[in-house]
Amino acid sequence: MDLQINFVLPHWFYWSVLLVLPLVVMLFVDRSFRRGGTVSGATTGGAPAAEQDTDYHPPGNALTRVIDKVSGFTGRYVAYWSLIAPLVYCYEVFVRYALNSPTNWAHESMFLMFGMQYLLAGAFALREGGHVRVDILYVRAKPLTKAALDIMTSVFFFIFTVALITTGWTFFSQSVNQEIFFFGQGYANETSFTEWSVQYYPVKFTLVLGGVLLLLQGIAQLIKDIQAFGHARARHEGSSTFAWLLVLLGIVLALYALHEVVNVVVNDYESFPLSIENSLANVSIGTLTALMFGTLMLVLVAGLPLAFVTGGLGVVFLYLVGDQFMLNLIPSRIFPMMTNYQLSAIPLFIFMAAVLEKAGLIEELFDTVYKWMGGLKAGLAIATVVASTLLAAMVGVIGAAVVTMGLIALPAMLKRHYDPEIAIGSIMAGGTLGILIPPSILAIIYGVVAQQSVGELYLGSLIPGLLLAAMYGFYCWLRGAINPKAAPPLPVEDRVSTREKLRLLRNMLAPIILVIVVLGVIFTGLATPVEAAGIGTFGALIVSAMHGRLTWPNLHAACMTTLVATAMVMWIIFGATIFVGFYILQGGQEFVQELISGAGLGPYGVLMVMMVLLVALGMFLDWVGILLLAVPIFVPLIQPLSFDGLFGLPGVDAANVSLWFGVIYLVNMQMSFLSPPFGYALFYIKGVCPPHITMAQIFKSSLPFLGIQALGLLLVILFPALITYLPNLVYR
Incomplete structure (x- = not known):
């Protein structure tokens, strides 16, 4: 059969489905749960079960509860996008073999959709504890030491997310239509190179939005870590001296990171005194290898999730070896991965x-x-x-x-x-x-x-x-x-x-x-x-x-399980591609x-x-x-x-x-x-x-x-x- 169907999905319909479908599914799922619907089977995750202190759970505060709700809603919203893909791919295979009418838009619409899902799901995975950490020493530490390590290593998390947001904004602004948006010089409404010609700027904007959501969830997590630290200190659950040294180290690192942020904002081609920008420009590759992988091991065993270890250290070494402009490598490394077919x-x-x-x-x-x-x-x-x-x-x-x-x-x-x-x-x-x-x-x-x-x-x-x-x-x-x-x-x-x-x-x-x-x-x-x-x-x-x-509850559970497992995998890829990509470049x-x-x-x-x-x-x-x-x-x-x-x-x-x-x-x-x-x-x-x-x-x-x-x-x-x-x- 050769009917030669030349249907191309309208852009407005594509974006409308992504915006509206999750809300419709939410209505059916919530109604089913209200009527007594339950989830069948057991939930199995993709991350190992760590031995955790279950005696105390930081309560958070009004701010953390709001942030948790935002992350929860966003995660659930994009999780339901997974329901679209099976239908689209079955359609593509059918029209290609039964009707001899292959499409490009089917593939492109789905890998762009999943790319946006990966970015926006990072905050939800963080809230759910879905990002894998290396539990070599961390899991064996006393509660006070754990909380102090969480506070100290969060500096690398914030370095990564702030760099992602700022460089992602530049990456996004270069792809918009300058007749509608006002971002200075850029590409005039950048689109894909296929006959579908879909706009790229909504996809690239998820680099910014995903980074903002992740930053907010990180702030909520830091508040809870501080509460956990105070609780463990009051109960004398660990060495107070060592824990305070870790916290002090974290404060020093945070202040120095803030100093460098101001340096980037204020200066273009000159640096503040004591700035570490470009300070490792002349080191040999052997020394750089020892520094990069030595610090990688140190921060890994401290318990920071792998995605943010590699991502944060990648940002640090981009800045140390190169300069602030080299940080723009971040979105250019992540975007090809998030849109990989x-x-x-x-x-x-x-x-x-x-x-x-x-x-x-x-x-x-x-x-x-x-x-x-x-x-x-x-x-x-x-x-x-x-x-x-x-x-x-x-x-x-x-x-x-x-x-x-x-x-x-x-x-x-x-x-x-x-x-x-x-x-x-x-x-x-x-x-x-x-x-x-x-x-x-x-x-x-x-x-x-x-x-x-x-x-x-x-x-x-x-x-x-x-x-x-x-x-x-x-x-x-x-x-x-x-x-x-x-x-x-x-x-x-x-x-x-x-x-x-x-x-x-x-x-x-x-x-x-x-x-x-x-x-x-x-x-x-x-x-x-x-x-x-x-x-x-x-x-x-x-x-x-x-x-x-x-059933709707089972579909909901399957979508949420998929989202956490996929976000864990993909955010590790995002972090590692920055770290390893920079190392290979050097x-x-x-x-x-x-x-x-x-x-x-x-x-x-x-x-x-x-x-x-x-x-x-x-x-x-x-x-x-x-x-x-x-x-x-x-x-x-x-x-x-x-x-x-x-x-x-x-x-x-x-x-x-x-x-x-x-x-x-x-x-x-x-x-x-x-x-x-x-x-x-x-x-x-x-x-x-x-x-x-x-x-x-x-x-x-x-x-x-x-x-x-x-x-x-x-x-x-x-x-x-x-x-x-x-x-x-x-x-x-």
Whole structure:
């Protein structure tokens, strides 16, 4: 059929939908809650559950309550935009293949919408505690020390947000229509380069508005931190001397930052006495490397969320090495990321997972696999790995997979007297399969950063992911065979007939077909990963409706879960792209390359150094932070190297090196999640474990599976065809 529909979405209709639709959805959601509507399933987040002091919650004041309400309303408002994307992408795929009428406006309207959503959601994520912090020392500090650290490190947060607002305003003002607005010289009504020609200034304005909302929420948080400090000091919960030193340091840093702000406002080409502007202009790249990454580690362990650590330090070093005009790099680094087409798959896949979870399909999935495989030795642990593999194909988010399986599978195994180490280890290892099994969120971000095809990464990671799942399952079976008491099979009286098994399997046909369709359209090239995510989300809504769970409360919960998880990921990207982008601009990439090549290591030696560094980073950094900090430096170093094979085994074709390294990186990230003492999966599972399960037991349970992951990493290095076979078969 070739009807050639030439419909182009009117600009006024696009902006009207974004403005009005959330208000309409709010009316339906609130009405449903007033009539007794409830949320199905459990809420699973993407951030690890930190051990927090729950005895005291700062009350805030009238100002903080107003700010919290503003952030809450704004977050909820933009969260409902996610409901639009599945419809738009399904429309695009339909008109392209059924009517031979592809569009540009469908893609452009959605990645611009998501870009605005990321920026405006930052304040809501901060209010909800959704921004990931590195809890190495912070979580172990006394309440007084914690509050003092929060006050002191907030200086870097405010440096980042103020710089974002001021440079974002300049960035925005250069894109407006000068006949309507009065901002001096700029582009005359800057529009996109497609036939849709949508105005860019509303999108760029969200850099300013998002920064203002984040600044306000930061002020509210600072007020609460001061209240927490006063409460802890009155109760003598920590060293008062050390805490006051931290607060004093924060005050000094804040005053000096204010001094520099006045310097920027008053002076253009000259600086005040004692100003630090341009003070590091002549330092060597080696010294700059030590300063940048040394201060990064210090502020990280102090507990500031990763996004604001990298963003704040990026601003500081832009100012120290360059000058105030170099700060305009900030929006020019963030804007391409917030409007990146590939990254818009992230909220869609998270939304798909949230909808399926609210539909109760995750619990049904485990129940089906559990009854099919429970009769085997260590059957419940094997069922957990199998269910985690299928869940990974639905979710692609590590935290959600580990927490969900911890809530469902762990009580079932402990009830049947499983060794806690086998039970916990199988959940953590199975949950981390979401890094490898498509549709992996990490693979999407890697593809964007490394300029690698996401479809090829998905195909390349499929065999390694299934191989690791099989190795996990075999290990569980072996432990059950050696010691049946440690992992007993399901009692005979609890097993079900073949007829019942088939009935259970029939209930899972819809979600299984959904996964096959999503991955199928990606692997066959019929749709991009972003379009596949849109189709999958639309399918998830249909499956949810089939199960009677497509309710307004469930849609609300899915939208809010998606918003917090996506904002966490994207704000880390925004902060890291400033920090790493500046470092590379200063010659950091060449410095690291010369440092490694000067060590006289061969290609595999260089690869080994990178693997060790990634595992080390994984002990205290989250997966997005590692990717944004390491991959832009590592990929250009690895691409020109020749990997001819080890021990006489086949090597890697030069055209496949980037793909091969990408999947090796993904396997390595699985190890980082399980690496004691700070692997994130260890804390995900701790948040859902019974109180009698100690961190020592969790650490011990991770070690065998960590060894299996190391073996898997070795296998994909020695046998590159495990990665390259499927992509070469489909794409070459």
